[in-house]
Amino acid sequence: MPQRKTTHHWHLLFGACWLWLACAGAQSQVSSSRVEIPVLGEKCNERVQQVTHVTGRLQLPPATSEPMPVVVILHSNAGVIGVGGFYAQALNAAGMATLEVDSFTPRQVKNGNDRVAPVLCDRLQDVWGSLLFLSKDSRFDHARIGVTGFSSGGALTIMAGMGVRPAKLPRQNGALPPELVYAAHFALYPGCANILDDPVRIRSWINPGRPQNWGATGKRIHIVTGTNEDFDFDPRNDCWRMGREFPEIAPHLSVRLIEGATHAFDWPNPPPPAFSPFAKAQTGGMVTMRYSAKDAQETRQEMVTFFKDQLKKN
Numbered sequence: 001m002p003q004r005k006t007t008h009h010w011h012l013l014f015g016a017c018w019l020w021l022a023c024a025g026a027q028s029q030v031s032s033s034r035v036e037i038p039v040l041g042e043k044c045n046e047r048v049q050q051v052t053h054v055t056g057r058l059q060l061p062p063a064t065s066e067p068m069p070v071v072v073i074l075h076s077n078a079g080v081i082g083v084g085g086f087y088a089q090a091l092n093a094a095g096m097a098t099l100e101v102d103s104f105t106p107r108q109v110k111n112g113n114d115r116v117a118p119v120l121c122d123r124l125q126d127v128w129g130s131l132l133f134l135s136k137d138s139r140f141d142h143a144r145i146g147v148t149g150f151s152s153g154g155a156l157t158i159m160a161g162m163g164v165r166p167a168k169l170p171r172q173n174g175a176l177p178p179e180l181v182y183a184a185h186f187a188l189y190p191g192c193a194n195i196l197d198d199p200v201r202i203r204s205w206i207n208p209g210r211p212q213n214w215g216a217t218g219k220r221i222h223i224v225t226g227t228n229e230d231f232d233f234d235p236r237n238d239c240w241r242m243g244r245e246f247p248e249i250a251p252h253l254s255v256r257l258i259e260g261a262t263h264a265f266d267w268p269n270p271p272p273p274a275f276s277p278f279a280k281a282q283t284g285g286m287v288t289m290r291y292s293a294k295d296a297q298e299t300r301q302e303m304v305t306f307f308k309d310q311l312k313k314n
Contacts, residue, residue: 030092031060039129040176041166044121049107054126057100061092069144069311070097072130074153077112079104083150083267087300094304101126120155121205124166127156132176144311146184154190161185161221162249163214164206171214181217184310186303188224189263191231192239197281208248216248220310224299226261230287231279264289266296
């Protein structure tokens with residue numbers, strides 16, 4: 001048994017070193033640009049500013065002769081703080097384009113604590129608008145578009161796999177065909193209890209049979225979260241419970257628990273412990289965030305491996 005642990009350690013160390021070298025060498029070849037992304041459907045909350053577009057950072061690895069895979073990155077309630085860039089760098093080095101979406105700045109919001117900040121239902125406009133935007137670009141393979149997100153962005157990632165579309169967008173809408181879906185979903189510390197245990201504000205519009213839920217997409221949903229996740233009631237079981245309460249996604253759902261990891265374990269400079277009204281299905285609670293370089297590096301490698309597998313060309 002000790003020998004197996006040592007071998008595993010060296011495999012992780014080798015993988016991290018390879019990834020660092022690959023990122024360092026490839027980053028100089030990555031092209032980056034700001035893009036405008038048309039939103040789809042309508043906002044859910046009157047207090048949220050109505051927009052026709054959000055913005056994003058599109059990063060492209062060296063061009064190939066064939067359409068490339070691309071991963072959409074959805075930020076947390078902290079906004080675009082550099083965590084998305086940490087993962088984008090590795091995905092770019094592995095030959096995948098990335099589009100990191102900014103849902104806050106175009107709506108004149110600093111972070112999710114602002115009274116006029118868009119919530120999950122509003123941000124679905126951006127999630128599906130990004131997919132449609134990329135599907136129309138000939139540089140990308142519309143069948144190999146993945147999505148990842150952190151915290152609230154992770155919750156949106158899961159909802160995309162559930163098939164939850166923007167508000168007031170009919171199935172026959174002339175813009176978003178029902179068959180256009182993300183090919184793979186990688187959610188980090190999404191606060192699964194917030195999705196499952198808020199019957200009024202979330203479950204009322206994501207449950208199967210509701211107008212916004214067009215049915216599960218049948219694509220992989222992978223969740224990475226910590227056993228010290230303060231947004232959940234029961235961090236070891238809440239995300240697994242999702243498969244029982246949403247049986248449509250159960251065959252495609254996987255969860256990895258990181259022992260001892262907190263919310264936002266990959267944020268190098270998290271804020272000190274504080275009360276969050278969004279914790280524990282929005283009943284509120286103290287939330288601790290603690291950075292772990294080891295867990296961040298391993299999760300970044302895990303994400304690259306996941307998307308390389310799920311977005312490979314058939």
